[in-house]
Amino acid sequence: MRRLLPTYAETVDLPAAYAYPEGRPWLRAQMVSSADGAAVLEGRSGGLSGRADKRVFALTRALADVILVGASTVRVEGYRPPEIRPEFQPLRAGRPSAPPLAIVxxxxxxxxxDPAYREAEPRTIVVTARRAPAARLAAVREVADVIVAGEDLVDVGYAVDALVERGHRRLLCEGGPRLLAEVAAVGRLDELCLTLSPLLIAGSAPRILNGVALQPAQRMELAQLLEEDGFLFARYVRAPA
Known part of the structure; x- marks a missing residue:
């Protein structure tokens, strides 16, 4: 993998390139898109991926304290308890062997x-609203930790704060597009790691953010651009106010 920006380099220290900033909680999103803006191919984001993208995906998981993801994405993408590649295991020193899922x-x-609940270690976290079905909530508590955030709908901002209070300062959001749009709408998206896949999809696939338009639009700055096998790996960070 080579670095194109901010300076050119033929090789890249990936853990250093994706290191979280120190000194404050930080919410990073990891998403993939086709060259024409589609967030899925045949209903799943995995169809847009490639070897290098899978390596970056594995790295961002290894660096994170918790993985925030929507329940529909867990179902569609076939999530299992996170496992860290051996090459990235040293990055977990002093922390649990893998970050927990926080499923909204x-x-x-x-x-x-599903194994995402029954076999998860550390235990999966489920984020829901106070008016979620009581019987279902009781059943969830048997297999997962629960964060109640909001009354009728999930308050994503409150959920992020609750995760940080539990010690999860390096947050990774893996979507889907609806959840990521909500994270951005409440002003909690600090960084977007976007893989641009060299594919054209067309059709009616959603974008990586799929929700109510942001008002005003959120300005991002390009902090880094990597390339391998025609895939581009961009890191955008939120511009100062």
């Missing part, structure tokens, strides 16, 4: 027999 669901329409 208002309805709690979850398959609680």
């Amino acid at each position: 669901s208002r309805s709690l329409d979850l398959d609680l027999d």
Whole structure:
């Protein structure tokens, strides 16, 4: 993998290139898009990926304290408990062997027999609203930790604060597009790591943020650009106010 920006280099120290900033909580999103802006291919983001993208995806997981993800993405993408590649395991020194999933669901329409709940170590966190179905909430508590954030709908900003209070200062959001749009809308998106796949999709696939338009639009600055096998790996950070 080579670095194109901010300075050119033929080789890249990936853990250093994706290191979290020190001194404050930081929420990073990791997403992939086709060259024409599609967030999925045949219903899944995995179809847009490649070897280098999978390596970056594995690295950002290894660096994170927690992985924030929507319940629909867990179902569609077939999530399992996170496992860290051996090459990145030293990055977990002093922390649990893998970051927990924090799964956002208002309805709690979850398959609680799924390995993402039954086999997760550390224990999966489910983020929901106070008016979630009581019976479902009781069942969820048997297999996962629970954060109640909001009344009728999940308050994503409150959820992020609650995760930080639990010690998860390096947050990674893996989407999907609806959840990521909500994270941006409440002003919590500090960084976007975007893989641009050299594919054209067309059709009606959603963008990586799929929700109400941001008012005003959020300005991002390009901090880094890497390339391998025609894939571009951009790191955008939120511009100062």
